Amino acid sequence: xxxxxxxxxxxxxxxxxxxxxxxxxxxxxxxxxxxxxxxxxxxxxxxxxxxxxxxxxxxxxxxxxxxxxxxxxxxxxxxxxxxxxxxxxxxxxxxxxxxxxxxxxxxxxxxxxx
Amino acid sequence: xxxxxxxxxxxxxxxxxxxxxxxxxxxxxxxxxxxxxxxxxxxxxxxxxxxxxxxxxxxxxxxxxxxxxxxxxxxxxxxxxxxxxxxxxxxxxxxxxxxxxxxxxxxxxxxxxxxx
Numbered sequence: 001x002x003x004x005x006x007x008x009x010x011x012x013x014x015x016x017x018x019x020x021x022x023x024x025x026x027x028x029x030x031x032x033x034x035x036x037x038x039x040x041x042x043x044x045x046x047x048x049x050x051x052x053x054x055x056x057x058x059x060x061x062x063x064x065x066x067x068x069x070x071x072x073x074x075x076x077x078x079x080x081x082x083x084x085x086x087x088x089x090x091x092x093x094x095x096x097x098x099x100x101x102x103x104x105x106x107x108x109x110x111x112x113x114x
Numbered sequence: 115x116x117x118x119x120x121x122x123x124x125x126x127x128x129x130x131x132x133x134x135x136x137x138x139x140x141x142x143x144x145x146x147x148x149x150x151x152x153x154x155x156x157x158x159x160x161x162x163x164x165x166x167x168x169x170x171x172x173x174x175x176x177x178x179x180x181x182x183x184x185x186x187x188x189x190x191x192x193x194x195x196x197x198x199x200x201x202x203x204x205x206x207x208x209x210x211x212x213x214x215x216x217x218x219x220x221x222x223x224x225x226x227x228x229x230x
Contacts, residue, residue, distance in 0.1 A: 004156075009154075034218065034219075036221075041224075042223060042224075043118070043204055043221035043222050043223045043224050044157075044204070044206075044219075044221040045221070046218050046219070046220065049217075049218060051217075090156060090157070092157075101159060101162075101172065101173075102147075102159065102219065103159075104149075104156040104157040104158075105156050106154055106155055106156040107154075107156055
């Protein structure tokens with residue numbers, strides 16, 4: 001069975017500092033990995049994805065994530081946080097061999113303090 | 115290009131009432147999904163439709179039914195609402211890519227449902 005863990009409910013970071021939001025996953029086969037962001041009272045917006053190829057994936061708004069197969073992780077990073085990055089972040093995984101079922105993590109709330 | 119739209123935005127039901135949540139997408143995507151979002155639990159898949167004419171159960175299908183009306187529209191019905199169905203409901207769509215896999219999902223704005 002597929003699963004996603006986001007070990008931190010909340011991450012606080014000062015504006016201008018680097019940020020990391022952690023994600024680990026479990027699938028039986030090879031994963032497709034995604035990060036989404038949710039602003040208050042809005043739907044989820046796609047940030048970036050790993051399908052295959054380069055382990056470092058660059059996405060929207062200056063975010064990037066690194067796929068680490070040995071640690072089964074896909075941590076989201078940004079070199080310099082903005083107050084406007086404050087939101088709820090979701091990691092999601094789909095097993096390539098397991099049909100349409102996407103599994104989402106519980107979410108991590110990021111607060112960037114001015 | 116509106117993307118994924120959902121109606122209504124808010125709804126309050128009494129236990130035992132029925133209702134249908136509507137979803138439409140204008141991106142010509144093959145696959146559509148219904149999720150519920152509850153605090154601390156992320157999104158859980160209720161039903162999905164890989165293509166027009168097909169529907170399949172997700173993680174939490176009990177108490178729900180779906181209809182893939184055409185390629186654009188995918189509705190979710192609660193036949194007899196229960197307080198446990200109080201949640202925020204999101205519809206999503208995605209494109210089919212090579213090999214039959216589906217790619218990035220695009221989400222609607224959500225429907226906030228309260229069952230008293």
